Amino acid sequence: MRQILLLAAGLVLAGLATACSTRPGVAWPPAGKVKGTPVLFAPVDMGPLATIHPTGSDTWCEDLAVRLSMFCRSADGFAGRALPGSADPAWNAGLPPATKGAEVVVLTRVTALEDTSSPSAGRRYTVSIEMRALDPQGREVWRRVMRGDAEGVDLAKPPGPAGRLECRAGWAAATNACSGLTEWLNVRATMGPAAMAATAPAAPVAPAAPPLPAGEVELALDSVPANADVLVDGQLRGTTPCTLRLSATAAVTVRLERAGSQPWERRLTPAAGMRLAPALAPLAAGPATAAPAP
Numbered sequence: 001m002r003q004i005l006l007l008a009a010g011l012v013l014a015g016l017a018t019a020c021s022t023r024p025g026v027a028w029p030p031a032g033k034v035k036g037t038p039v040l041f042a043p044v045d046m047g048p049l050a051t052i053h054p055t056g057s058d059t060w061c062e063d064l065a066v067r068l069s070m071f072c073r074s075a076d077g078f079a080g081r082a083l084p085g086s087a088d089p090a091w092n093a094g095l096p097p098a099t100k101g102a103e104v105v106v107l108t109r110v111t112a113l114e115d116t117s118s119p120s121a122g123r124r125y126t127v128s129i130e131m132r133a134l135d136p137q138g139r140e141v142w143r144r145v146m147r148g149d150a151e152g153v154d155l156a157k158p159p160g161p162a163g164r165l166e167c168r169a170g171w172a173a174a175t176n177a178c179s180g181l182t183e184w185l186n187v188r189a190t191m192g193p194a195a196m197a198a199t200a201p202a203a204p205v206a207p208a209a210p211p212l213p214a215g216e217v218e219l220a221l222d223s224v225p226a227n228a229d230v231l232v233d234g235q236l237r238g239t240t241p242c243t244l245r246l247s248a249t250a251a252v253t254v255r256l257e258r259a260g261s262q263p264w265e266r267r268l269t270p271a272a273g274m275r276l277a278p279a280l281a282p283l284a285a286g287p288a289t290a291a292p293a294p
Contacts, residue, residue, distance in 0.1 A: 037074055038076055039105075041065045045110060065078050072182040075189070106134075108131045110127060123153075130177075131146070149169055217247075248272070253266070254267075262280060
């Protein structure tokens with residue numbers, strides 16, 4: 001029965017992927033009049049899934065655009081396949097001219113792939129995805145980090161090559177993030193962009209950060225869930241989310257610890273622009289204690 005349900009889920013995803021590739025109007029710029037808020041998706045940065053699903057950058061971009069149009073009453077999704085990838089540093093310089101006409105630009109990044117298999121759950125993968133929305137001035141107006149799981153057996157269906165569990169987990173995370181974006185867009189349409197901006201707390205003006213010393217880089221760290229202790233070579237350096245300045249010439253051991261979650265640890269050499277946002281697996285429940293015999 002479980003395999004039948006998994007197969008049915010795969011067929012649903014296959015139908016959605018087929019719709020993404022054939023539905024007219026997904027390409028940017030739109031050929032006709034747009035009825036709702038034009039939302040433009042940049043190519044997805046596949047991160048650790050890039051070698052598994054090399055075409056996902058474009059196909060998932062289209063899938064998300066179609067999904068938004070299907071489930072959001074206030075917006076129309078479009079896929080900007082010619083735009084820079086969602087992790088391209090070009091976005092730090094502002095929106096490219098090709099985004100003109102879009103009210104919201106969405107950047108989507110796969111940030112972590114974890115093998116969360118266990119004797120109780122069986123074979124399973126967990127993927128974390130960060131989705132950001134930018135306004136026409138290039139300012140971030142919404143952000144969400146979501147994760148998705150896939151377990152069981154691989155299916156020869158989309159959303160990835162041979163329906164691998166890693167790709168299915170990634171698409172689950174992407175659709176969860178897109179659902180959050182849909183809710184935000186619906187509220188935005190009801191209140192209006194100006195009203196939403198007025199209700200948002202004013203961000204303090206931060207002083208300009210001092211330049212990095214030669215040989216140092218910034219490592220951005222987050223986790224799902226957040227508020228995990230960050231230890232570098234055994235020394236507590238903060239809690240997620242945070243940004244650390246580290247030497248780019250020496251490998252370090254980064255460890256995340258959080259109550260109720262399994263520790264996460266990696267040995268790495270920091271590099272410019274490096275970002276990590278792993279999903280912390282929950283601690284397995286301990287064995288039940290038998291009641292004493294009367």
